[in-house]
Amino acid sequence: MATQATTLPRPMAPASAGVMLPAFTLWWREIVRFYRQPTRVVGVLASPLVFWLVIGSGFGTSFRSGGGPGQQHYLDYFYPGALIMIVLFTSIFTMMSVIEDRKEGFLLSVLVAPVPRTAIVLGKVLGGTTLSAVQGMIFLLFAPFAGVHLDPVQVLLVALVVFLVSFSLTALGFAIAWPMDSSQAFHGIVNLFLIPLWLVSGALFPLTGASKWLQVVMRVNPLTYGVAALRGLMYPGADSSFPLPSSMATLVLFSMAMFGLAWLMANRRTTRPAA
Amino acid sequence: MVSKVAVLADAGPEVEHAAAPVISVQNIVHRYETRTALNGVSFDVRPAELFGLLGPNGSGKTTLFRILSTLMIPTAGRAVVMGCDAAQDPASLRRQIGVVFQAQSVDAKLTAYENLWHQGHLYGLRGSALKKRVGEILARVGLADRAKERVETFSGGMQRRIELAKGLLHHPGVLLLDEPTTGLDPGARRDLWQYLQMLRDEEHVSVLVTTHLMEEAERCDRLAIMNEGNLVALGTPTELKSEIGGDVIMLDAAHDASLLADHIRARFHVETTVMGNQVRIEREGGHRFVPDVVEAFPGEIQAISVSKPALEDVFIHRTGHKFWSEESETVSAVDKKDKKKKRR
Structure with missing residues (x-):
């Protein structure tokens, strides 16, 4: 019988899990969850191609007479923009899982674990980044059909740009999703702010042809630098308003700012219910 | 209300009196935007005790649970678990507790093993030690043979057991459970309670469990009964x-x-409580009182019943109304519907 209430010696867990192990395990979960849902995998592989072909072909024949984007065929002009769009959609929408996790209760069990919030942000954001960057790189396989032929160094640079854009947008998605309790509201924000952001990033039409106020908007839009960097790498001949190093630097800054924002959101502790 | 609570003698000699409380809830107040969920609640949970937090829906027990599990900071007052303050030192507190939520927190797309492997990483366990521990805990909750199957294929009772395994994986000294038997059939419910009692007896884990079920509350070593944000017993x-x-x-x-109550009071000098069309009386020797009261008021009494006091009577005694108000009755009806759905 229990005649004393002293606790038995139990194997103690290490004092703290640190940041990397929890971040790794959260990243791993994002990846496993992704490939266990076959429809998501199909969507990731097929949607880029469909978007590019449908939008590109449609625009190409409709606006040929304008001759806007230089001498390029529109399908070629649109290629970098399509890649950014794919990355944008995947990055933002993978972070809808934050809302689902919160609703289902999974997030609660992470929040009561002795895990620094930095690890939660890092794990979730890198999970989303991986998925969207991989999707972006798969789309790169179609590059030869857009008249793009890259050497290994260029491929690496493109991969870096794709990673930075994925990371910053996923972090942004995390920051938006964290305080939300419904995915409908999340969709609302995405439609209101993020799709317009892509529309004025130089993905669909070049900066030079736009009106004055729109040019200002395009210049402060971080996505513009992603599109410009990709276009510069893919079509070295085409005139670019932004040199590659400055675009890269802008993307790095944007990534850090978005991660900081996500971190701040996740570190709020309040007197309001967490779920 | 709090001052009314009598500190009564301990249940048995097994409980060590001098031991410091494992959980100390000190005058906690919590307000949401428009309503007060907790109105100055205080109690202690002793080591290796199965402590129940009983109350109807909306009594504040889930709010208290959120505060103890560090998900929320109370408006006022302190919650201390194993010497760690929930508001000031959540990181240390989180290491001490295992938490089982009412909602499902396991990932249905992962296997039972993967869920626990993931959980172990969050608590800094890794490698072969983690592997061994996951195997151990799966055997403990009787799911070793289903380790490699996805949780989405499990029954409600099995999913609950995985939840419990998640909460216990890192050997916490304190286990917090929020209505853990929600949606379980009576068999699975009994199993879970037996397991909690075993944890208390064999591993000396202190268990705090919230419930709105009287029969579950009966199984606790000690109880705090809550009503509208107050501790009533x-x-x-x-x-x-x-x-x-x-x-x-x-x-x-x-x-x-x-x-009728007025008449009975005047005639027999007893305290009465009116609830709907019923009159409730607490009295010794109820069987002798029945013929007297029936004879005294012919035609006034439709039915009469005498029973030994149950926990529900304690609640009525302290609050003057029934455990289930109209509103919560509908909620429990919804619960039942859910259960039916699950079984189908």
């Missing part, structure tokens, strides 16, 4: 029931219950 189930004098007599009034 604290003690062992036996103590709480013994404070009701003798038997509980319920009369169904044929006409006007409050009028």
Whole structure:
């Protein structure tokens, strides 16, 4: 019988899990969850191609007479923009899982674990980044059909740009999703702010042809630098308003700012219910 | 209300009196935007105790659970678990506790093993030690043979057991459970409670469990009964029931219950409580009282019942109304519907 209430010696867990192990395990979960849902995998592989072909072909024949984007065929002009769009959609929408996790209760069990919030942000954001960057790189396989032929160094640079854009947008998605309790509201924000952001990033039409106020908007839009960097790498001949190093630097800054924002959101502790 | 709570003697000699409390809830107040969920609640949970937090829906027990599990900071007051303050030192507190939520927190797309492997990483366990521990805990909850199957294929009872395994994986000294038997059939419910008792006896884990079910509350070592954000009673189930004098007599009034109550009070000098069309009386020797009261008011009483006091009577005794109000009754009806759905 229990005649004393002293606790038995139990194997103690290490004092703290640190940041990397929890971040790794959260990243791993994002990846496993992704490939266990076959429809998501199909969507990731097929949607880029469909978007590019449908939008590109449609625009190409409709606006040929304008001759806007230089001498390029529109399908070629649109290629970098399509890649950014794919990355944008995947990055933002993978972070809808934050809302689902919160609703289902999974997030609660992470929040009561002795895990620094930095690890939660890092794990979730890198999970989303991986998925969207991989999707972006798969789309790169179609590059030869857009008249793009890259050497290994260029491929690496493109991969870096794709990673930075994925990371910053996923972090942004995390920051938006964290305080939300419904995915409908999340969709609302995405439609209101993020799709317009892509529309004025130089993905669909070049900066030079736009009106004055729109040019200002395009210049402060971080996505513009992603599109410009990709276009510069893919079509070295085409005139670019932004040199590659400055675009890269802008993307790095944007990534850090978005991660900081996500971190701040996740570190709020309040007197309001967490779920 | 709090001051009214009598600190009664301990249930048995097993409990060590001098031991510092494992959980100390000190005058906690919590307000949401428009309503007060907790209105100055205080109690202690002792080491290796199975402590129940009993209350109807909306009594504040889930709010208290959120505060103890560090998900929320209380508006005022302190919650201390194993010496760590929930508001000031959540990181240390989180290491001490295992938490089982009412909602499903396991990932249905992962296997049982993967869920626990993931959980172990969050607590800094890794490698072969983690592997061994996952195997151990899966065997403990009787799911070793289903380790490699996805949780989405599990029954409700099995999913609950995985939840419990998640909460216990890192050997916490304190286990917090929020209505853990929600949606379980009676068999699975009994299994879970037996397991909690075993944890207390064999591993000396202190368990705090919230519930709205009387029969579950009966199984606790000690109970805190909550109502509308206040602690209305604290003690062992036996103590709480013994404070009701003798038997509980319920009369169904044929006409006007409050009028009947007035008459009974005047005639027999007993305390009465009117609930709907019923009059409730606590009295020793209920069987002798019944013929007297029936004879005294012919035609006024439709039905009469005498019973030994149950925990529900403690609640009525302290609050003057039934455990389930109209609103919560509908909620429990929804619960039942859910259960039916699951079984189908």
